[in-house]
Amino acid sequence: MTHSPLPVLFVSHGSPMFALDPGQTGPALQRMGERLRERGDLRAVLVLSPHWMSRGIEVMSHPQPATWHDFGGFPEPLYRLQYPAPGAPELAQQVIEKLQAAGLPAQANPERPFDHGAWVPLRFLLPAAELPVLQLSLPVQMGPRELYALGQALAGLREQGVLILATGSMTHNLREFMGGRPEQDAPAAPYVQEFARWVEQALLAQDRERLFDYRRQAPHAVRAHPTDEHYLPLYFALGAAGWGQPGAAEPEYFNREVMYSYLAMDAIAFA
DSSP states (O other): OOOSOOOEEEEEOOSGGGGTOOTTHHHHHHHHHHHHHHHSOOOEEEEEEEEEEESSEEEEOOSSOOBOOOOOSSOHHHHHOOOOOOOOHHHHHHHHHHHHHTTOOEEEESSOOBOHHHHHHHHHHSTTOOSOEEEEEEETTOOHHHHHHHHHHTGGGGGGTEEEEEEEOSOOOHHHHHHHOOOTTSOOOHHHHHHHHHHHHHHHTTOHHHHHTHHHHSTTHHHHOSSOTTTTHHHHHHHHHTTTSTTOOOOEEEEOOEETTTEEOOEEEEO
16 A cells, blocks of 8 residues: 655764753654654654664564663663564565665665664654664665665655654764763854754755765864764665655754754754
């Protein structure tokens, strides 16, 4: 059965402490989740997170993935949190087939648990943990153009009730974040806002070439992302949404909070 396509989401998951200290971002994700559930056609979630990087393309196929606390040195209550959503082995096989048909070899991973790039934002977006969820790995060799094509290969899932969710962080300089230890509501560093708003302008302009070349063209790109694995999932979302193609809808920003001065928590829906 086909439906009108679900939107594609890019959400910033920031620090693992976001799970306990949601700020403005947690309620923004909750509101978006409520909107999605009101449609009545949401049946599963496919997540691309920067915390699962692989040499090839892998697809989670466990029927009941564990919640992995893939971090250290945080308060004990964080390690008690669970996201007991079921997996989606049949959907995993469909994802593999779609990727292979697009010339993108992929394989199932029957052991992969949910990393915090998936379960932390999902605890706000879909707190009931009742819908099947599977993850797709972030291939280490892929850049913006390749990830856009990866998203394009899976765009048809949107008409089958599958929410495509890319998570990461709009800015992610951990050295500055860990070095300064600012409060969660500390003022945003100017370069963080400059980078995030440059991305927003490029998205609103549907300017693919400029955004693909962000590393050279965006202000403070290397400072915002000393390594860019937390930014790259955005391109997967763009490809899945058909952003930059004729007739593409304007993206909807539903969160622009900056946490701890350095972590831009932008959340964007692409219709």
